[in-house]
Amino acid sequence: MIGPGKKANPYLYSLVVKHMMHGPCGEMNFSNLCMREGRCKNYYPKSFTEYTTHGKGSYPNYRRRNDMRTAKVGGHLLDNCWVIPYNSTSLLQFNYHVNVEICCNIKAVKYLYKYVHKGHDKVMFRIASDNPGSDVDEISNFQNARWMSPVKVT
Structure with a gap:
């Protein structure tokens, strides 16, 4: 996997x-960002194995x-236990960290559906006057800016 x-x-x-x-993390570097409670949150180093399994x-x-x-x-x-899964074509093309994972269960499909149908970004702003007596209706502003999609409807 090192190439x-x-x-x-x-x-x-x-x-x-x-x-x-x-x-490196774990015993080699306890101050790495991935360390949580004394171990790597990404479970590195991975173990050697002969076959890809679920x-x-x-x-x-x-x-x-x-x-x-x-x-x-x-x-x-570091050996192959420390290599993040990658696609050599993407790595050569982009010269950047490109993590490639296999998505093969219903959780992945649900995640992708939710991500694709997330909706567009929104911004709420207000132009205020110097009048101290001007009130803002925060509830109606929130309701007007809300986005309801099929993913969120239960």
């Missing part, structure tokens, strides 16, 4: 090391080979 290797495709290898390596909580456990390759990140040698 095809430093010699086979040095540019892709450098992008994986630069953008797609998690951490994991607990709808996230898959991706195949991670123990090919003994490492990359130096933050002063530590």
Whole structure:
């Protein structure tokens, strides 16, 4: 997962090391942003496994080979257990952190539906006069700015 290797495709290898390596966290760095109550909230390092399987909580456990390759990140040698899932085509095109996960259950479909039908952004503003006696009807302003969609209707 670190990529095809430093010699086979040095540019892709450098992008994986630069953008797609998690951490180091845990015992290597307890002050990392991902640390919650003494462990990584993203469950890194992942374990080596021969096959991709459907994991607990709808996230898959991706195949991670123990090919003994490492990359130096933050002063530590990290292996495939620390690589965030990626698509090499997207990584090469955008030269940016692009996390790629498999969505394969009903929770993912519900999330995507809710996200797509979220509605447009809204802004509420008021032009006020210097008159101290001008009242604002906050309740009607809130009701006028509300958005009801099929996702929110129960």
